[in-house]
Amino acid sequence: MPQKFCCFTDRGEQMNGLSDRVFTKIIVYTPLDERILIEQLKEGDQSAFRKIVEAWQDMVYNTSIGIVQSPEDAEDVSQEVFVQVYESIHLFKGESKFSTWLYRITISKSMDHVRRKNRKKRFAFVKSLFGEQNESIIHPPDFNHPGIELDNKEQAQVLFKAIAKLPENQRISFTLHKVEGLSYQEISEAMNTSISAVESLLHRARHNLRKTLETYYRNNK
Amino acid sequence: MKKVNDLEQYIDSAMSSMDKVERASPGPFFFTRVQARLDSNQGRNVWDIASAFIARPVVAIGMVVIVILLNTSVLLKEPESSMVSNVQTEQSFADDYNVPVIAIYDLENNDQR
Numbered sequence: 001m002p003q004k005f006c007c008f009t010d011r012g013e014q015m016n017g018l019s020d021r022v023f024t025k026i027i028v029y030t031p032l033d034e035r036i037l038i039e040q041l042k043e044g045d046q047s048a049f050r051k052i053v054e055a056w057q058d059m060v061y062n063t064s065i066g067i068v069q070s071p072e073d074a075e076d077v078s079q080e081v082f083v084q085v086y087e088s089i090h091l092f093k094g095e096s097k098f099s100t101w102l103y104r105i106t107i108s109k110s111m112d113h114v115r116r117k118n119r120k121k122r123f124a125f126v127k128s129l130f131g132e133q134n135e136s137i138i139h140p141p142d143f144n145h146p147g148i149e150l151d152n153k154e155q156a157q158v159l160f161k162a163i164a165k166l167p168e169n170q171r172i173s174f175t176l177h178k179v180e181g182l183s184y185q186e187i188s189e190a191m192n193t194s195i196s197a198v199e200s201l202l203h204r205a206r207h208n209l210r211k212t213l214e215t216y217y218r219n220n221k
Numbered sequence: 222m223k224k225v226n227d228l229e230q231y232i233d234s235a236m237s238s239m240d241k242v243e244r245a246s247p248g249p250f251f252f253t254r255v256q257a258r259l260d261s262n263q264g265r266n267v268w269d270i271a272s273a274f275i276a277r278p279v280v281a282i283g284m285v286v287i288v289i290l291l292n293t294s295v296l297l298k299e300p301e302s303s304m305v306s307n308v309q310t311e312q313s314f315a316d317d318y319n320v321p322v323i324a325i326y327d328l329e330n331n332d333q334r
Contacts, residue, residue, distance in 0.1 A: 053252045061247040075247050075254075082255045083262055147243035155231075155238035162235075178239045210232055217231045 029055060034098055041089050053082050059099065059180070060106050062147070066179035067110035067172065069143040069160055073117070077109050084109070096189065103190035107172055145179070162212040170205035173198055 029037065040048035060081050065074035084105050092101055148156045163171055169191070176182045176190060184202075188195045274280060314320070 050252055053255055057251050058244050058246045061251075062244045065245050071245075074245075075251075078247055078251070079255050079258050083259050086259055087262075145239075145242060146245045148239065149241055152238035152241070155235040156242075159235045159238055179242055180244075206236070209236065213232045213235050214228065217228055 035094070038089065038092065038094070038098060041086070049086055052085070056099070056102055057082075060102060063103060063106045063176065063180050064110045065145065066175040067107070068113050068117075069164060070140070071146070073113055074110075077106070077113050080109050081106050100186075100189045103176070104192070107176075107190065111168060111172070158213065158216060159209070162209050162216070165212055166205055166208055170201050170208065173201040174205040174209070177202060 037048045037052055041052060057078065061074055061078045064077040064081070065071060068074050068077060081102070085102070092098070142157045143160045144153060144157060145160065163174060166174065172191060173187050176187045177184075182190065184195050184198045188198045191198065275284075
């Protein structure tokens with residue numbers, strides 16, 4: 001069993017990872033440093049933007065990949081998120097945490113992407129009725145999250161398939177909770193809703209997922 | 222009974238498969254790609270932005286609906302205003318050229334005489 005650990009370098013960078021894997025570097029800023037970076041970005045400082053991207057790129061990418069379920073699409077959405085951050089940083093008033101603001105942009109961009117993809121899928125299906133084949137859009141390959149342990153890959157693939165069938169809010173809350181490991185409080189802030197609403201969403205998500213998985217395993221085992 | 226237990230086991234195992242998930246990271250040089258995208262976005266002129274905005278389905282459909290509504294409202298109002306203007310034109314024409322305009326009540330008045 002690999003040991004999980006983390007440590008800080010003298011530059012305030014947090015190193016964490018598993019003993020048998022490649023290190024991932026997480027840069028953690030104090031709230032004060034965060035505010036300074038945001039002020040610098042508002043003044044158009046490129047190095048501040050670079051620091052912001054490097055500090056939050058994993059968070060944005062991981063959230064996005066959980067929702068859009070495709071590495072290429074998640075990369076695309078993450079880029080869009082940071083472009084949006086650069087262009088609308090003056091709208092960030094500091095009333096919520098910067099990470100909450102980022103989560104909101106990421107969720108909104110990711111869901112836009114999912115809706116656009118679903119529209120394309122429907123259109124491709126209609127086109128296929130008239131003889132034009134577009135298999136890759138109608139039946140995309142199964143999604144494998146890169147952070148899932150090898151032993152759980154197969155089950156996680158089935159679970160992600162079931163998550164994709166959930167209603168939007170249940171899908172978002174479940175993904176934030178499971179993939180990003182956010183607490184109910186953090187999810188409620190990111191989704192701009194109450195904690196009890198998040199509890200209810202997660203309860204319904206689990207119930208629906210169990211039903212979908214039951215149907216899947218009944219037919220396939 | 223065993224089958225039900227097996228099914229429950231499969232479901233539980235799938236539900237807990239994401240418990241130890243690690244954070245996924247984008248590929249290397251992510252910032253460079255963001256920068257390139259930002260530069261390409263900033264290179265767009267006003268017409269590119271305007272045409273992209275107009276080409277959005279919601280905007281395009283919305284504009285079509287507005288045009289149809291405006292046309293409908295104009296068509297519905299048209300008969301009243303055209304009648305008024307016709308009468309006015311007739312009267313002014315009669316005044317300008319001194320042409321007597323005979324109305325129905327004039328004929329009735331003549332009959333009575």
